[in-house]
Amino acid sequence: MIDVLYFAWLRERIGERSEQIETDAATVTELVEELRTRSEAHALAFSDMTAVRVAIDQDLAALDASLAGAREVAFFPPMTGG
Amino acid sequence: MIDVLYFAWLRERIGERSEQIETDAATVTELVEELRTRSEAHALAFSDMTAVRVAIDQDLAALDASLAGAREVAFFPPMTGG
């Protein structure tokens, strides 16, 4: 069971702040494949992965990072703070 | 008649903040030559001109600048503000 979080326009497109996912995905890439099948909104949100960043357990990670031991995966657009 | 001003260690070595000089010097270089003859302290203060900066009428100038029309000439070490 993984908590999946969405921020900014990913949150808005998917219409959820977070969802709990039962998954065997070994990597972020595999998780994204699964998420795309959940709804058209998910498919749209993840249609261009160059616009998506990911954090695993609150640490920035690569899109092909391993999910071994991961409890929380967050997806969001490039950050624009400061 | 030119007002000659001294700052920082030039002021301390010469022992004066300013002096009025009757001079026909056409350039700063010529004025320095004249000032050197006024006392040993002057000669010492002007012994190493690489350590001396000059302003003519409150504008930074080159050591060989013309004195045409000049009313106030100031000598001081490199500046160390900020």
Place this chain on the structure above:
Amino acid sequence: MTVSIQSSPFDMGAEVRRFANSVSGAGAIVTFSGLVRDDGGKLTAMEIEHYPAMTERAVEAIRVEAMERWALLGAVIVHRYGRLEPGEQIMMVATAARHRADAFAAAEFLMDYLKSRAPFWKKEIGPDGEQWVAARDDDEEALARW
């Protein structure tokens, strides 16, 4: 507090004074503050979203990296989230060092990293609607110089 993530406004003057009093031996203090620009009435408000569980840790990691890379005597970061009006302060950083080169470089480093590596997202709200601020290519490129 060396890192503060807050929705409430802050008093830049008071923060600067407190920071200056908190460091000793400093010869140079640099501050940066970011404000919501008033783009000639095109902006009604700025909404800043963040990732609460991650934000403070990510910002502190950036601060620690600056402390390690430059000879700093201190560094503080305040960053707000929520709804902000034009003219309001979004965030500030302050750095203190013996010499000005370290204080300036570290402040610029902090800003470049906060822009692209801290989990904040800005949305501009105007009379004609709202839109997420796009990341700028040159913000990402700015990281390359460090």
Place this chain on the structure above:
Amino acid sequence: MTVSIQSSPFDMGAEVRRFANSVSGAGAIVTFSGLVRDDGGKLTAMEIEHYPAMTERAVEAIRVEAMERWALLGAVIVHRYGRLEPGEQIMMVATAARHRADAFAAAEFLMDYLKSRAPFWKKEIGPDGEQWVAARDDDEEALARW
């Protein structure tokens, strides 16, 4: 006042607040303040001499040059003279711009020029005597980058 040459102390926090309130449309404000370092008890006081008839004009000329070279919405400079104790503020600059790159670059430019082109001379007074601060080669070299 955009340039103030004064012997009295100033309140950095109050100056920053006043400056921020005086500019409109700014997205970035950078400040620098220079303090008398406490060199482990080796310094009793700093004495700053200046050239009263020239100082304000020279500092204003440097300020105007910064305003012309960068897209600034404002710039202010406060510089003290006279006797200062360790920990006291010597001077400050503040710059405001729409974007941070202009505000940072202009503040660094102002500092580099004030160090080497404004008529101030510092003398360090310690328990073992006093001596004029020597100009540093790298302060002069810093000008070359602009």
